[in-house]
Amino acid sequence: xxxxxxxxxxxxxxxxxxxxxxxxxxxxxxxxxxxxxxxxxxxxxxxxxxxxxxxxxxxxxxxxxxxxxxxxxxxxxxxxxxxxxxxxxxxxxxxxxxxxxxxxxxxxxxxxxxxxxxxxxxxxxxxxxxxxxxxxxxxxxxxxxxxxxxxxxxxxxxxxxxxxxxxxxxxxxxxxxxxxxxxxxxxxxxxxxxxxxxxxxxxxxxxxxxxxxxxxxxxxxxxxxxxxxxxxxxxxxxxxxxxxxxxxxxxxxxxxxxxxxxxxxxxxxxxxxxxxxxxxxxxxxxxxxxxxxxxxxxxxxxxxxxxxxxxxxxxxxxxxxxxxxxxxxxxxxxxxxxxxxxxxxxxxxxxxxxxxxxxxxxxxxxxxxxxxxxxxxxxxxxxxxxxxxxxxxxxxxxxxxxxxxxxxxxxxxxxxxxxxxxxxxxxxxxxxxxxxxxxxxxxxxxxxxxxxxxxxxxxxxxxxxxxxxxxxxxxxxxxxxxxxxxxxxxxxxxxxxxxxxxxxxxx
Amino acid sequence: xxxxxxxxxxxxxxxxxxxxxxxxxxxxxxxxxxxxxxxxxxxxxxxxxxxxxxxxxxxxxxxxxxxxxxxxxxxxxxxxxxxxxxxxxxxxxxxxxxxxxxxxxxxxxxxxxxxxxxxxxxxxxxxxxxxxxxxxxxxxxxxxxxxxxxxxxxxxxxxxxxxxxxxxxxxxxxxxxxxxxxxxxxxxxxxxxxxxxxxxxxxxxxxxxxxxxxxxxxxxxxxxxxxxxxxxxxxxxxxxxxxxxxxxxxxxxxxxxxxxxxxxxxxxxxxxxxxxxxxxxxxxxxxxxxxxxxxxxxxxxxxxxxxxxxxxxxxxxxxxxxxxxxxxxxxxxxxxxxxxxxxxxxxxxxxxxxxxxxxxxxxxxxxxxxxxxxxxxxxxxxxxxxxx
Numbered sequence: 001x002x003x004x005x006x007x008x009x010x011x012x013x014x015x016x017x018x019x020x021x022x023x024x025x026x027x028x029x030x031x032x033x034x035x036x037x038x039x040x041x042x043x044x045x046x047x048x049x050x051x052x053x054x055x056x057x058x059x060x061x062x063x064x065x066x067x068x069x070x071x072x073x074x075x076x077x078x079x080x081x082x083x084x085x086x087x088x089x090x091x092x093x094x095x096x097x098x099x100x101x102x103x104x105x106x107x108x109x110x111x112x113x114x115x116x117x118x119x120x121x122x123x124x125x126x127x128x129x130x131x132x133x134x135x136x137x138x139x140x141x142x143x144x145x146x147x148x149x150x151x152x153x154x155x156x157x158x159x160x161x162x163x164x165x166x167x168x169x170x171x172x173x174x175x176x177x178x179x180x181x182x183x184x185x186x187x188x189x190x191x192x193x194x195x196x197x198x199x200x201x202x203x204x205x206x207x208x209x210x211x212x213x214x215x216x217x218x219x220x221x222x223x224x225x226x227x228x229x230x231x232x233x234x235x236x237x238x239x240x241x242x243x244x245x246x247x248x249x250x251x252x253x254x255x256x257x258x259x260x261x262x263x264x265x266x267x268x269x270x271x272x273x274x275x276x277x278x279x280x281x282x283x284x285x286x287x288x289x290x291x292x293x294x295x296x297x298x299x300x301x302x303x304x305x306x307x308x309x310x311x312x313x314x315x316x317x318x319x320x321x322x323x324x325x326x327x328x329x330x331x332x333x334x335x336x337x338x339x340x341x342x343x344x345x346x347x348x349x350x351x352x353x354x355x356x357x358x359x360x361x362x363x364x365x366x367x368x369x370x371x372x373x374x375x376x377x378x379x380x381x382x383x384x385x386x387x388x389x390x391x392x393x394x395x396x397x398x399x400x401x402x403x404x405x406x407x408x409x410x411x412x413x414x415x416x417x418x419x420x421x422x423x424x425x426x427x428x429x430x431x432x433x434x435x436x437x438x439x440x441x442x443x444x445x446x447x448x449x450x451x452x453x454x455x456x457x458x459x460x461x462x463x464x465x466x467x468x469x470x471x472x473x474x475x476x477x478x479x480x481x482x483x484x485x486x487x488x489x490x491x492x493x494x495x496x497x498x499x500x501x502x503x504x505x506x507x
Numbered sequence: 508x509x510x511x512x513x514x515x516x517x518x519x520x521x522x523x524x525x526x527x528x529x530x531x532x533x534x535x536x537x538x539x540x541x542x543x544x545x546x547x548x549x550x551x552x553x554x555x556x557x558x559x560x561x562x563x564x565x566x567x568x569x570x571x572x573x574x575x576x577x578x579x580x581x582x583x584x585x586x587x588x589x590x591x592x593x594x595x596x597x598x599x600x601x602x603x604x605x606x607x608x609x610x611x612x613x614x615x616x617x618x619x620x621x622x623x624x625x626x627x628x629x630x631x632x633x634x635x636x637x638x639x640x641x642x643x644x645x646x647x648x649x650x651x652x653x654x655x656x657x658x659x660x661x662x663x664x665x666x667x668x669x670x671x672x673x674x675x676x677x678x679x680x681x682x683x684x685x686x687x688x689x690x691x692x693x694x695x696x697x698x699x700x701x702x703x704x705x706x707x708x709x710x711x712x713x714x715x716x717x718x719x720x721x722x723x724x725x726x727x728x729x730x731x732x733x734x735x736x737x738x739x740x741x742x743x744x745x746x747x748x749x750x751x752x753x754x755x756x757x758x759x760x761x762x763x764x765x766x767x768x769x770x771x772x773x774x775x776x777x778x779x780x781x782x783x784x785x786x787x788x789x790x791x792x793x794x795x796x797x798x799x800x801x802x803x804x805x806x807x808x809x810x811x812x813x814x815x816x817x818x819x820x821x822x823x824x825x826x827x828x829x830x831x832x833x834x835x836x837x838x839x840x841x842x843x844x845x846x847x848x849x850x851x852x853x854x855x856x857x858x859x860x861x862x863x864x865x866x867x868x869x870x871x872x873x874x875x876x877x878x879x880x881x882x883x884x885x886x887x888x889x890x891x892x893x894x895x
Contacts, residue, residue: 011666018670023682030685146813148765148785150772151806154792446675450769454792464678465773468685476682484673 005492012488016481023480024066024473031471033058033087055089056472069477084474086467092474095463096482102355103452103459107444109375110382115437117383118390124192125391126398127421133191137391144388149447153381153454157352161377165348171224173215182211225343227336231272234333238265238326245321249422250314260307260315261322264300268326271296272333279334285364289331296327335372338365349373353456378451385447386440393436397429404428431501438494442487547826554822557815564812568628571621584619586626587780592617598800612800614791624804627784630694630777631767632812637698638705638763643756645702646709651740653710654717665714672707679704680766684775694777701766709755716748750827757820761813768809784809 032038033056037049052058057065072082083092125134173181186208190200218224229237242261243252250257275292282288300323301316308315343349345362351374360370401407402425410424449461460479467475499505538546549555572586573579596613598620611620649668653661671679680701687700720726720743729739745752768785770776777783784805791801 011669015666015669015673018666019673022670023674023679026682026686029689030682031689142814142817143810146761146765146810146817148768148772148788148806148809148813150769150785150792151788151802151809154788154795154802158795442675446677449675449677449681450773453773465681468681469774471685480674480678483675483678487673487675 005496008492008495012492016484016488019484020070020477020480021066024069024477025062027468027471027473027476028062028065030468033471051089052087055085056087056474065473069474073481083478086474087470087472092478095475096460096478099459099463100482102457103445103448103461105371106355106375106378106382106451106457106459107441107448110379110386110444111437111441113379114383114386114390114440118387119394119433121387121391122394123398123421123426126395126402128191128194129399131191131194141388141392144384147384149381149385149450150454152384153377153451156377156381157455160380161350161352164350168224168343168347168349171222172219178212178215181215182208185211226340229329229333229336231269234272234326234329235265235269237329238268238322241265241322241325242318245318248418249318249321250311251416251418254311254314256307256309256311257315257318260303261318263303263307264319264323265326267299267303268296268323268330272330275330279330281363286368293324293327296323299323334365335369338363338369342366342369346370346373350376352377355457355459378455378457381454382444382447382451386444389436389440390433393433394429397432398425401425401429427501431498434494434497434501438487438490441490442483445483445486544826548822551822551825553818554825557818557822560811561815561819564628564808564815565632568625568632572625572629574629582622582625584622586618586622586782588618590617590619596620596798596801611804612798614801615794615798620801620804623782623787624784624808627782627787627805628808628812630781630783631764631771631785631809633694634698634701634767634777634783635760635763635812637695638702638767639756639760641699641702642706642759642763643709643752646706646755647713647745647752649706650710650713651717651745654714655721655736655740655744661714664710668707668710671704676704677766677769681770681773681775684770688775688778693781697777698767701763701770705759705763705766709752709759712751712755713748716751717744720744720747754820754824754827757816757823761816761820764809764813764816 034049034052037045037052040048042048057068060068069084072084075082081093083096086092086095121137125131125137128134186204189207190203193203194200195203239262242258242265246252246254246258246261252258278288279292284291297320300319304316304319305312342362342365345366346357346360349369351357355371355374356367357370357374360367362370406428407420407424410420415424448459449464451457452459452461453465460482463475464479467473467479569580571580571582572584590613592613592615593608596609596615596617598610598612599608600610609619609621611624613620614623649664653664674682683700683704684697687697690696690700717740726739726743729743734742767776767783768788771783771785772789774789777786779786787805788802791798791805795802
């Protein structure tokens with residue numbers, strides 16, 4: 001296996017080398033970087049031209065310019081990367097360091113969210129094939145495939161961002177809004193849950209009533225300005241999660257799984273109080289939060305293994321998912337606690353420009369909320385195409401799997417539907433999906449170029465576009481190299497995942 | 508089709524292809540391959556409607572302002588002539604009796620927006636067609652050579668493919684677009700160059716197809732009779748993989764429309780004084796709150812074109828390879844879909860699916876971008892029967 005990975009990495013380096021040469025030659029021939037200076041009337045224009053020639057090595061032939069760039073990059077092997085300088089003499093390495101974090105934050109969050117949403121929608125539409133839900137989702141998939149990202153982004157700025165900010169000045173639902181939401185919920189939820197006509201009507205009526213009670217209640221609690229969950233609601237939701245996930249993944253009859261999930265919820269409640277004061281101002285910021293999350297997962301694995309008995313695997317899976325969602329709820333609770341104070345600093349939270357508010361300072365939660373609110377619109381827009389892709393591939397790959405002989409065998413020997421779907425069909429349909437994830441990550445980085453442009457972020461995409469329009473190779477090459485390396489890496493991970501998911505494949 | 512008709516399996520174990528074949532067999536006529544494909548395509552309602560929409564858009568954009576764009580068609584205004592702004596440039600088509608003076612309004616310097624959108628549509632369609640043609644040609648060439656000759660030719664060609672794939676498509680297309688700006692030939696040069704960035708998916712697909720065709724007896728027979736490789740590829744292999752190529756090319760058009768508009772939006776596509784739908788949005792995105800029509804019309808045209816091309820591709824795929832269409836005979840009517848008839852629980856439905864025999868091994872293609880498996884919206888002849 002190591003020799004396989006090594007071989008892949010070597011060929012990846014060769015491929016990256018070829019790609020960088022191609023892009024370099026194209027960029028330096030795409031225009032004249034001295035054009036604007038030649039037309040300039042500045043007094044020191046001669047000096048400026050000489051300076052730019054020195055920064056970009058324009059006095060050298062092209063292969064020598066490429067060689068200078070390549071030797072700078074080769075320094076990465078010994079820990080001294082040199083990405084070169086752009087046309088105004090800035091160090092591109094520093095530019096990358098400044099811009100990469102916002103771009104990567106955008107792309108990672110969009111990837112993770114679209115994988116979760118897309119795969120879930122794909123599974124639901126596959127097991128409800130040819131239902132009206134399936135048709136509706138298919139239509140939206142088509143629409144998202146045909147939607148120009150930059151156009152949708154302008155719409156989202158106006159419809160989602162500005163409308164929400166305006167609403168927040170007077171955050172009360174009107175009865176028309178409540179009725180509309182109730183009707184939508186009453187139609188949508190029965191479509192997802194399914195069942196006989198009677199059951200659908202009952203679910204629909206229940207949803208309608210639920211919304212009619214909850215939304216005025218939220219209004220009266222002034223929830224939009226002072227949202228809160230509190231330990232009671234978190235515990236109730238956690239118990240609901242424990243029951244729901246157990247029912248979904250192993251069946252409520254499996255008491256060991258249920259008890260281990262409930263134990264996890266109990267431990268979660270204790271740790272909610274234990275970590276409350278620590279999390280008010282977490283030392284080390286995100287590192288502490290991520291560390292606590294990992295501890296949570298470890299505890300969940302431990303609980304699952306000790307209490308699972310004969311159903312260890314399922315107990316671990318259910319406990320880990322319960323614990324992860326419980327942790328997310330605790331995190332949400334802290335964000336909600338910081339929300340009123342944050343609104344005081346930033347009364348129009350959903351921003352349409354930039355990756356963070358200029359001159360914003362606050363505690364850990366307020367800074368995170370600021371970055372989060374800046375991320376909402378770009379992430380949503382970036383996700384549209386990805387969610388459509390994942391939904392479509394999951395659906396077709398699930399249908400492919402459902403038609404296989406081993407599914408028929410499983411049903412014939414009396415395995416229940418839940419196990420058939422999650423254990424036999426879904427696991428097998430994951431195999432082709434890993435490739436999509438690898439492809440899609442590279443696609444998302446490309447999409448980020450457009451999204452950053454629309455939302456005025458100064459990330460890597462912006463660096464690329466500015467560099468390319470000035471025929472300035474160094475920033476463009478840095479972008480190419482980083483995205484190319486990411487693509488290669490993700491493909492390699494996908495290939496290794498193949499071997500994990502399908503033991504027949506040897507690497 | 509002179510062979511005896513195959514025995515018709517009982518209804519609930521038929522696959523989509525068998526259902527179609529049974530239907531055709533009951534008509535007591537035989538059809539050629541082309542007729543079959545045509546019949547299946549025209550039975551796919553979304554695709555036919557989309558085809559009509561697309562033809563309408565093409566005819567509208569070409570006939571209204573002509574190829575030159577200077578008012579040579581039935582619409583007398585030019586897309587580049589400025590004029591007096593009437594009524595703040597508001598579109599007249601909503602309050603005039605018919606279209607009016609400026610149906611889509613005017614931009615800030617008084618140019619007729621209808622003529623501009625039509626010109627943009629022409630240019631965007633031209634680029635999309637050019638990209639699809641050049642990328643399909645290149646992809647088929649590389650894929651066929653690599654698949655047929657194997658060995659070092661394949662190794663070299665596939666490494667080149669990897670080199671192109673590893674750069675994000677949009678970034679590479681932008682680099683090619685920026686490079687094409689300095690060259691003569693305008694829009695067509697741009698199209699050819701963008702095609703240089705998008706051929707890889709087709710190449711991989713065609714290579715896989717040719718690799719499987721290589722094992723067929725008729726290819727072995729042609730080789731044994733001493734046919735030239737060019738003849739084998741052109742006469743035997745490509746005609747047998749034309750379905751995959753055509754479907755792929757159709758989805759490539761849809762992808763190219765979006766790619767071109769995105770590039771024009773970023774400034775690496777069609778350059779002024781020429782215009783395109785993406786460039787129109789780029790110019791007018793800040794006018795969204797004040798003069799929204801400048802933003803809406805080009806966007807709606809992009810969506811209409813891309814959506815209809817996607818639907819056409821979907822219909823073509825179902826028509827050319829009905830095995831890929833995963834709809835069996837058990838497709839329910841709309842009342843079942845809404846849960847108004849029985850047989851709607853998950854257990855039951857998936858129980859039914861087991862009894863559907865798939866019409867043959869549907870092989871999973873390696874993903875070649877997301878145009879490969881477009882969404883499928885199939886029409887099934889048993890719909891009506893189920894409803895009644």
